[in-house]
Amino acid sequence: MDVVVIGAGQAGLSAAHALRRRGLSFVVLDAGSGPGGAWRHRSPSLGVESLHRIFDLPGMPFTPPPSGPAAPVVAGYFRAYELAFDLPVLRPAPVRAVSRTEGGLRVVTEAGGVWDARAVINATGTWGSPYVPFYPGIADFAGRQSHYADYRGPAAFAGRRVLVVGGGNSAIHVLAELPDAYWVTRREPVFHEGEFTEDYGRDVVARVAERVEAGLPPRSVVSVTGLGYTALARAALERGALVRHPMFDRLVPGGAMWGERFEPFDAIIWATGFRADLAHLAPLHLREPGGGIRMAGTRVVREPRLHLVGYGPSASTVGANRAGRDAVREIAALLRPAAGVAIVKSF
Incomplete structure (x- = not known):
């Protein structure tokens, strides 16, 4: 192969195009x-009318219905896109490891498949790596604890008092649906006025890029953009659900403590975001002393044959499209002396 793309979400499909x-x-x-x-894994209670915004994949507009569950609608759009552009997607093919060879990079799947390529585009996103921070007493809490990645709607929490932790759009989704939720964040949430346009998105991408260019772990895009006034957010505001409280000091078996003040809870939903899903890249030893992967655009500085899309500044629908295009342009220049291999259409 000239290139192996890992992941077929928005970033991976943009790169494949x-x-x-x-x-x-x-x-x-x-x-x-x-x-x-x-x-595919989003809660069935999340409707298309509640989405912040999904930007079109290159060459095919996204025209969702006015309402309905978002997960099957977006998945159907991705399916149609793969077919329309005859993209060679193999699944299920989770990747176990990427390593160096004399001529490029070797990609090994969990099933034992081996692919040698001159370059790799990693587009595994973050959903496979949910993040739960450590807080004192987290192991002592006697109620149910779950991450937003496992949230499937309000039915499982009926009759329970729920502590929702986190300041992003995931927390807003949960708060809009649970009648007796108590919201805590480390910092005061900031809501963004106005539409999330492509121009605004590019400005956000530039600010997030500063960290990865310095070899630091990327901040989430929402930490820069703030929260949008989506339909979910407006509904939650109207019924008084978005009352933010400061972070607790510690958890105890029956709830949480702020100093000597106790609040009882039956469950905790950690809407605390995700980290980049990059464990399969460990054999390449890409981490810098600052804990991140130093990037030059989408290219990994320590391994120029590897590009990360859907990472850091491109971990958003607006950033993913541009990142995929930029990564392929650099790879084409790198591989130009060896160009001329026929396009793979089927297996």
């Missing part, structure tokens, strides 16, 4: 059992 246009040979290895990337 650019590879197809360049005429490079490639394959897309996707861990999922079907199209849709992380959207």
Whole structure:
């Protein structure tokens, strides 16, 4: 192969589209059992009318219905996109490891498949790596604890008093649906007025990029953009659900403590975000002393044959499209002396 793409979410499909246009040979290895990337796992209670914004994949507009569960709608859009552009996606093909060879990079799947490529585009996103921070007493809490990645709607929490931890859009989704939720964040949430346009998105991407260019772990995009006034947020505001409280000091078996003040809870939902899903890249030893991966655009400085899309500044729908295109342009320049391999259409 000229290129192996790991992941078939928005970032991976954007990159695959650019590879197809360049005429490079490639394959897309996707861990999922079907199209849709992380959207396949979103709560069925999340409707398309509540989405912040989904930007079009290159070459095919996203025209969702006015209402309905977002997960099957977006997954259906991804499925149609793969078919329309004849993208060679193999699934389920979770990747176990990426390592160096004399001529490029070797990608090994969990099932033992081996793919040698001149370059790799990693587009595994973050959904596979949910993050729960440590707080004193977290192991002592006697109620149910779950991450937003496992949230499937309010039914499982009926009659329970729920502590919702986190300041992003995931927390807003939960708060809009649970009648007796108590919201805590480390910092006061900031709501963004106005539409989340592509121009605004590019400005946000530039600010997030500063950290990864310095080899630091990326901040989430929402930490820069703030929260949007989506339909969910407005509904939650109207019924008084978005009352933010400061972070607790510690957890105890029956709830949480702020100094000597106790609040009882039956469950905790950790809407505390995700980290980049990059464990399979460990054999490449890419981490800098600051804990992050130093990037030059989408290219990894320590391994120029590897590009990360859907990471750091491109971990958003607006950033993913541009990142995929930029990564392929650099890879095409890198591989130009070896160009001319036929496009892979089927297996």
